[in-house]
Amino acid sequence: MVSNNKQGIERCIFVALGSFNPAILHPQWFARHSILPVEEIEGLLAEPFKKEIPEIGATIEFGSRFLVEPTHALANFKSFFLRVDRGKFEVKCEKQEGFPLLLSFIKKIFLVLPETPISAYGINFDEHIQFAESSSSILSKFFSKNPIVTELFGEDCNFGYKIYTKIKEAKVRFRIEPSQVLEDGILLSMNFHYDNPSSDNKFLTDMLDIHFEDALTLTSKIVAGFGEIKERVEKLKK
Amino acid sequence: MKQSTLAVDLNNLYETSYASRLSPLVKANDLENKIKPSFSDGTLPNGTENVVIFQNWHRESRMKETELEWWLGKVTELRSDSFIAVLEDLSGKTNIVEFDKNEIDPRDEDLLFIGAKFTYSISSLDKPTGREYITRLALSARRTWLKEYVSKAKDLADEVLPEDLLNL
Numbered sequence: 001m002v003s004n005n006k007q008g009i010e011r012c013i014f015v016a017l018g019s020f021n022p023a024i025l026h027p028q029w030f031a032r033h034s035i036l037p038v039e040e041i042e043g044l045l046a047e048p049f050k051k052e053i054p055e056i057g058a059t060i061e062f063g064s065r066f067l068v069e070p071t072h073a074l075a076n077f078k079s080f081f082l083r084v085d086r087g088k089f090e091v092k093c094e095k096q097e098g099f100p101l102l103l104s105f106i107k108k109i110f111l112v113l114p115e116t117p118i119s120a121y122g123i124n125f126d127e128h129i130q131f132a133e134s135s136s137s138i139l140s141k142f143f144s145k146n147p148i149v150t151e152l153f154g155e156d157c158n159f160g161y162k163i164y165t166k167i168k169e170a171k172v173r174f175r176i177e178p179s180q181v182l183e184d185g186i187l188l189s190m191n192f193h194y195d196n197p198s199s200d201n202k203f204l205t206d207m208l209d210i211h212f213e214d215a216l217t218l219t220s221k222i223v224a225g226f227g228e229i230k231e232r233v234e235k236l237k238k
Numbered sequence: 239m240k241q242s243t244l245a246v247d248l249n250n251l252y253e254t255s256y257a258s259r260l261s262p263l264v265k266a267n268d269l270e271n272k273i274k275p276s277f278s279d280g281t282l283p284n285g286t287e288n289v290v291i292f293q294n295w296h297r298e299s300r301m302k303e304t305e306l307e308w309w310l311g312k313v314t315e316l317r318s319d320s321f322i323a324v325l326e327d328l329s330g331k332t333n334i335v336e337f338d339k340n341e342i343d344p345r346d347e348d349l350l351f352i353g354a355k356f357t358y359s360i361s362s363l364d365k366p367t368g369r370e371y372i373t374r375l376a377l378s379a380r381r382t383w384l385k386e387y388v389s390k391a392k393d394l395a396d397e398v399l400p401e402d403l404l405n406l
Contacts, residue, residue: 032374032376033357033359033374033376034305034308034357034359034361034374034376035357037302037303037304037305037361038299038301038303038363039299039301039302039303042299042301043299063294064294065294076294078299104305104308104328107328108308108328108357111310111328112310112355112357112378206330
């Protein structure tokens with residue numbers, strides 16, 4: 001879905017690596033500990049609304065799904081999507097107004113479950129954006145086409161770049177390349193990776209707000225530097 | 239005409255649906271083969287039965303809960319009718335608070351012991367009938383250490399690490 005939303009950063013994916021127990025993460029557990037407000041959870045616990053189409057013997061069920069098993073948990077909350085397995089905890093939020101809720105959700109979980117071993121976490125922003133300036137023009141500001149590349153792949157080839165750096169505690173990977181889902185668009189992908197320097201989870205529960213603010217500020221600055229936004233991809237296919 | 243519109247609507251639905259929750263009788267491939275090709279030419283399929291398409295959808299809630307405060311608590315002292323706990327909010331500020339034991343759900347009484355952790359929250363809930371204020375106290379469902387666990391732990395240790403383990 002493409003929108004003309006001028007806000008640069010709307011999508012965030014948080015990933016934590018460690019050892020998790022997905023079986024705990026039931027919607028009723030989130031409700032019991034007030035980890036999410038009632039409107040985020042009630043759809044998961046309600047029966048799906050059914051629409052039957054007797055002409056073809058089909059039924060369409062409208063609802064929100066969740067799955068909780070010993071090895072993995074999935075929940076489609078109103079503001080974000082949660083996916084957890086034994087080694088990975090992932091939350092995807094596609095609306096900027098959901099970011100504060102996303103942060104408190106993550107902090108609360110790991111405050112209530114402080115013994116969860118977390119080795120690292122990452123804050124990711126992936127955006128497919130079409131700017132007023134063409135994608136080739138923007139990309140050429142970073143690097144010019146090498147004659148060897150054009151000789152091998154032709155004048156019309158497109159290419160992208162990755163930049164690795166370290167900013168404060170974060171290992172940062174910045175990827176910029178032509179978008180495969182938005183014509184004349186650019187994929188901007190930022191990954192801020194934080195390793196756990198200690199045996200507890202304070203690097204996450206104490207620092208997440210600060211790390212997130214730093215990451216969002218830098219990413220927004222980079223996006224703003226590319227000029228006026230014409231379109232962006234609102235939702236990516238899961 | 240009616241069938242054609244229905245087919246188009248369903249086709250759009252199929253295209254936008256990311257999750258297909260199917261009845262045991264119909265596998266994803268069957269759905270793909272039976273419905274999708276039929277809909278693409280605007281006609282309804284024949285012989286499809288028990289097909290369930292799950293469309294992710296969030297109904298507009300008639301309630302909105304706003305968190306006023308959320309704390310993580312740890313029980314430090316038990317008294318006859320109350321208990322003392324240290325509460326820490328999301329910004330790390332701590333307070334010492336005394337709670338009446340009536341605040342605990344009777345089904346959770348066995349979870350109350352020194353060192354037990356709990357969450358305590360206050361929120362407002364806007365409903366069609368007006369605003370309500372909610373407090374929730376939820377003890378973590380952890381087992382307290384019982385004396386009988388000692389012998390079980392010893393048996394387990396003896397089994398995994400027998401005394402003659404290193405007698406090579």
